[in-house]
Amino acid sequence: MKINNIILRTVAKLVFFIILTLAVYLFFAGHNSPGGGFSGGLVLASALVLLFIVYDIETIQKGLPIDFKLVAAFGAFLSVGTGFGALVFGANFLTQAFDYFDIPFFGEIELTTVTIFEAGVALAVVGVVVTILLSISEDE
Amino acid sequence: MSTLVLAIFIPFLAAAIIPFLYKYIKNIHVGWFVILVPTGLFIYLASLIPDISGGEAIVQTINWIPSYGINITAYLDGLSLTLALLISGVGALVILYSIYYLSLKEPIGTFYTYLMLFMGAMLGVVMSDNMLVLYVFWELTSISSFLLIAFWYQRKRSREGAKKSLIITVSGGISMLVGFIMIGAMANTWSIREVIAEVASISDHALFIPALLLVLLGAFTKSAQFPFHIWLPDAMEAPTPVSAYLHSATMVKAGIYLVARFTPVFGGEAVWFWAVTGVGIFTLFWGSFNAVRQTDLKALLAYSTISQLGMIMSMFGMGSAALHLGYSDESMVYTGATFAALFHLVNHSTFKGALFMVVGVVDHSVGTRDIRRLGGLITLMPITFTIATIGSMSMAGLPPFNGFLSKEMFFISTLDITEASFFGLGTWGIIIPIVAWIASVFTFVYSTVFVVKTFLGPYKEEKLEHPAHEPKPGMLISPIVLGLLVIIFFFVPNVIGKNLITPAMSGIFPTFAAEGADLGTDIYAWHGFEPELFMTIGVVLFGALLFFSRKYWSGIYNLFPEKRSINVFYGFVLDQMEDKSTVITNKYMTRYLRDYMVYIFAFFILVVGGTFIYTEAYQFTLPENATISVFEWLIVLSMMATGITILFAQSRLTAIVLNSILGFGIAILFVLLRAPDLALTQTVIEAVTTVLFLVAYYFLPELEKENTSKKTKSINLFISIGVGVVFTAVALGVQGNRGFDTISGFFENSYELAGGNNMVNAILGDFRAFDTMLEVVVLLIAGIGIYTMIRVKAKKESDQIEDK
């Protein structure tokens, strides 16, 4: 008797989007409440892990044809790049800049290089976690 | 301006150029170019004789490492000049000889490179005032000697000989270096002249005697003194010009030079006297005694060299007694020994150089040096025979050769020293002339053996590789010159005595010279019927007797069989060292991770725990704790139980489930400890880790029961508890000893400073963003690294070779 994964797959689709949303939320919320690049990235990674468990790697990669190694590298590049970015402005390495802007509809918005930095962190986390799991799973 | 320093470096320069000369000049023997170096140096140095003999010393300095007072100071006084002339003079002759000795088929470029390296180093040794620079050159002589001994490195014996000489001489050198460092620390200078000037202030220092012994160790090893002499016979694997030059005329004299140089520092100490004299006298005897039984001509000469070096050494020892007394008429008597030592040093170079060259000639001619195969060469090689006879008779201390003069002076010194009433010489002093005399008898015997066995008796052509014949005339030039010098020095000894040795004496007895003492001695062949003459006559008579009755008493050598010799002992020590090191190292380097863990944890328990107890760090009172709610108790207890259960987990899945529980437990503790970000991250990481384990489990085997012995288990348990206890104890100690507020108040303004309300996030993203950035890199390395580890797999074939 074959395994019928209908229940799991149906729920997983739903859950995946919940987690995804949560990941994005955590990423942006980190500034003022728990969360941030690491948490956001990790949660995002775990969402992908869920998909990989429920489906199979080939299926997911077809829908998501990304080289996660490069995602990780790009993330790290963003983080390190923020460090170098400060040099352009003559500031000390890794000096973060932030300011508040008033934007219609959204109210006061904070724009900060930390966000770029943390985006790097998040991407790196996602990239690495997925790279690790896929590398092992694809081993012959 | 710094011509003298330059003189030292010219041979090095030559050494650098020779390989190119050799490569590009094919038609002419490179030796002809090389010989210009020592010849030029000799002429230059000789031109300095008038200055030096006038009592001047030349000092020139080139800075090397001035910050540490390590400068190349060339210092030329009588002592240095004497040796420098020997080095360049004999050097020139040896090179001349080698041009005929070494065929063009040999890698002579390399040969002369080494030789020039040696010559420069040797000049450096005798002309350096700075102890450390002296050491630099000292080691260079050892190395060049090593290279020359192993010139025919394809032969195992060459390699062994080179190795032995290197180990012994370099070890001695290192010991000498430590001695120098001690002297430097005491006197606060590296300059030998300055040390000598300040010797009064350091002679009571606790390190004075250790330094003395260490320096002597260097001297003894280099000059092949008993029991370090064993390298010298093996060094005879070198080409004969090398033996003539390094291993009889010059390098082995470096140790003697060192003793002479440091006599003003250490002379007058009983330890110095007995060590130098005693070792020297015994070496004199031991060398001569063993020379007799040799069947290889070069080996015979090697032991002879050992013996002669011992003799010179002992004379320097006896001479040093003068410094014990200070400048007085009585002490001046003892300085005679030093004078004799210096004189014999020169003489030995002439006759021994000649003899080695003779052996080379014979070897070259008939293809063997074995005296059992030789004999009757007198008619076929008359010139060679003549030189051999001159050399041997000088060596045996017979007139009219220079060896006679210095041997007589030696006997006088041994007798004089028995008169002394200090250093326990009243009781033990008498041993010195007795041993000296016995050794001289053996010297006579082997000298006779050398000539008789080689040149007299029946000619056994069938045992030779080639029929005997005189060599090319060029090959004989150098031995003839040396042989002539042996005779010339006998007749006009005072030319050297006045111009070189007397100034050298001032260097050895500077305090005496300062007080205007006449340190020179007129050398006479005829002293009248004094005890020394009778001693010489006795030597000849007994020597002759022993020579002819050899087969009756040679059984005595069985008392000193090969298998109990120092040589064997040396081999045994090395073998044992290698074997035992393997055994010892294998014993603890088990290549078993568990043992490594035991080492780490045992270290942690013993050293950290030990310090904890030793420093009484356990004396603390715990600060007031936050109260513990029932929930917290339950969580902590559950975690403890979970942790302990992991130890008993039979399956890896159970283990990882338990680990997950621990992770959740940590997360809830983070919640209880007000760390939401941590709880968040911990939870996700824990789950991802679990997935990771499960993914990896696919490739891993199931847990098996650890069939460890009860004993191992209890050791493991003991260690584990120990680590836990130390860990906890120190943690509690730290809690009980908080001295400062943390710097965290700063971060409470995270909103104003970094625009974020979440302090932890502000720290990670801004205050300590550098950590975070690097952490991302760590992750990246792990991620890409894992990909790489899985992708890069060994090819099967190459694995087999490498995995042996």
Next chain:
Amino acid sequence: MNIDATIEFIAALFMLAGSIMALISAIGIIRLPDVFTRSHAGTKSSTLAVLLTLLGAFIYFASNQGFYSVRLLLGIAFVFLTAPVAGHLITRAAYRANVKMADTTVEDELKEVTDKVKEEAEKERSETGEVIIEDEKKADKEHSE
């Protein structure tokens, strides 16, 4: 007692009720005879406990702080969505891994079907080299003694 305090009391009551549910479920987990019955207590009775507790917390924050936590509601929804899936998956896994059913089990209509499954699984596992079933049986034996 003002209205806020009453609401907060009710919230606390919800939470307390939830904890009692959880406690009973926990007892079930220890008392019930096999993994299938335990999963009834473990994965589902506790769901009710979560429902009550999170609801209580939601009410409390709403009343006390005027804070309507969508996250708490999302949490409830999430637990409701996932708890049954988890329960379904564990029991299915347990069944497929041949975990023993309680002796009191009265009927098993799946058995005849799974005999076939077992064969397939056996085949597959022998290919992958995994020995989970055997091993768990062993562990099973060890612990039930």
Next chain:
Amino acid sequence: METLVTILAGVLVTVATYLLLSKSLIRVIIGTAILTHAAHLLIMVLAELKTGTVPIVGEGDPVDPLPQALILTSIVIGFAVTAVSLVLAYRTYQEIGTDKLDELRGEPDE
């Protein structure tokens, strides 16, 4: 509470140490994971405990946020290291066919 958690950390260290002394690579790796847990608890405990609110501006007088940031960093590093060790372990098993450390000694040189 500090003392209790310290002791818990100590117990975890003991457990982890015992695991690190095992033959099985999996046990050893789990041991390292537990060690990391203990270290994190220690860092928490050695900061000022429970005397404040969560370290978010506006919540009140917060606990020390710095150790939390350190632990966060350490958690992530710990994950990276665990992943690497696991992969090494299985690669080792793949190539050599054992995960028993006493069988992974290799040959002595002589």
Next chain:
Amino acid sequence: MIQGMLTIALTFYGISICISVIRIIIGPSLPDRIVALDMVGVTLVSSIAIISVMLTTTAFLEVILILAILAFISTIAFSKYIERGVILEYRRDD
């Protein structure tokens, strides 16, 4: 009063966790342990909610969600492992 109720509730949750941990420890089968593990996750979710209320902080509400999600992911990972011996497959035929 409310604090007291919450403390009791939290204690009950603590006891539930303890009991579940006991089930994890004694097993006997792996699914038993997973059931209990899942239960611990859910119980912790509730506990954190109560702690949040006791501390009157909303800082842990994210943790609640995350814990619920990851307990779920862990559970399905374990289940799949028990069922199939592998949790991430390159290609699945069913």
Next chain:
Amino acid sequence: MPAQFLLNVFIAVLWTLINDESELRFTTFVAGYLVGIGIVFLMHRFFGERFYLSRFIALIKLIFIFTRELIMSSKLVLGQILKPKLSIKPGLFKYETVLQGDWEITALALLLTLTPGSVVIEVTDDGDAFYIHAMDVEESKDILLKSIDNFEKAIMEVTR
């Protein structure tokens, strides 16, 4: 059906614009949306479909039914756990459902599993039958079958 929703949103936006307040307010939008609901309900027959919010009502009904079942069966299971002497007789039986499609089957399975006392262990390949483990077959199978029936109907109201 999405058309109905879009129309509703359009009405809400229109409402907001018509109001032409000095600043944008969310409440205005909500009000507009409510007005829209009324309009769309009246007009839904033009689309030839059900009113799109009727599913929402059915969903609420489903939740209500479920909560009732949940509490009932929880009581049952908790009661059994707390009985001094366990007297349960668990069992595994097959149930063939009339529901079809991923979402329906999943929903039923979830609801069944959520209510204590029953777990869906397997879904057959073609998804037409469940194997259900019941904690106490003898006592609760009938009750269970009844609530399955309830669930099936409620689910269909939402989905069809």
Next chain:
Amino acid sequence: MSNLIVMPMALPVLFGIILLFLRPYVKVQRGLSLLVFVANIGISAYVLHLIQQNGVLRLDFGGWEPPFGILFVADSFSMLLVLAASIVAAVCLIYSFSSVEPSFEKNFYYSFVLFLIAGVNGSFLTGDIFNLFVCFEIMLLASYVLIVFGGKKRQLRESIKYVIVNVVSSWIFLVAIAYIYGSVGTLNMAHIAERVAENGQTATLTVVSIVFLTVFALKAGLFLYFWLPGSYSVPITPVAAMFGALLTKVGIYAMFRMFTLIFYHEPQMTHTIIGILAGLTLIGGSIGAVAYKDLRLVASYNVVIAVGFILVGLAVATPAAIEGSIYYLIHDIIIKASLFLLVGTMIAVTGQTKMDEISGLIKNHPLLGWLFFLTTLSLAGIPPLSGFIGKVLVGEGAVEGGAYVLLALAFISSIFVLYSLMRIFLTSFWGETIISKDEEAPAKKGWSVAMCILALGTIALGLGAESMSVYVQDAAETLLNPQIYIDAVLGEN
């Protein structure tokens, strides 16, 4: 300007990442990584020069003043080490060009090398104790990957032990950081030093210092070196060279920093322990160096000996001793790289790993032979090569400090060094040439270029010791007067 001092770490990190995107372009990867190291050589030399003029430099990351942020501190000691590390890295890279398999190059080999060096340089430069931990981890993780490059059985077997041992030592490091933070409430090393000095080094702090000592002893291979020979003898040659030259040095550096800047108040306790450990290390290393015939093991035990030797200087802690240790550290970085490259090349050329299986190599590879000879002499501290001045100064310090046992062990160990390596030279290079030239793997040019640079380095360092003295003396002065460092960090920028 002070941003310059982050470059020795930031550049390798940045380019390590960039290279990940350039996977197929091996030539570009080579060029960029070499460029990074050459730039680092230039930067570190320039910064070294700056330090002599402006004193200790610091860079507060993000502009956050110490002790709140993280900062890099460049004093002569750290910068000398960075310079030496950069040179060695560049050389090993050059060696890699001609020796590393193309498949490795395509699998991010150069990135890992860059990361490794980034970690090493970061460890030398950081002024924050936790950041030191992170830098260590960068270095370690890169080393975990590099050690196993090739995936051979031997490599896997040893690397798993290497990883676990390092995980445990990193754990102890973390624990030590927890203890120190618990004790003094700060992470900035200068600030820790100030606080420790302020209240005195209490018994607890002494215990904590010993925990740190345990960590660094493990990393440096001081007494706890059992993991070292196995690990250092398995990686591919250029990696082994970087390991042998650099990794233990980081531990040694940390020990010097800790026990001169922070924990120098109770030397009769701490420095005595260091002395004892150094002595035991010298003995163990010496015995090990002559125990085996495997070339790589001999080289590895020589690493151990050097560790013991350098720490004799710290144990004695007189100015001469510290200066000597610094000289010796730099010397050892250069010469150990040389030794491992030579040994690796010998193995590559012959396919044999044991010295008695190789014979007469000098005939076909004279350059290799003479470089080996030179390296042997340099390692034994034979003048005028680079080991000499360090040896003399440490000896002088030991004499001044009355540490005669250590003095004896330190100098006797050089005899063992000489013996162990001369044995290789005698048996493997000299002797009958068994293998004919065409049977051997050809030695490529890049190999010899790399080794010649190092050989020139050891000669130049020995002959030109004076040119370094001003830096070394400044380094030692800063180490011995912690206030200089503290003022530079906590004073106004």
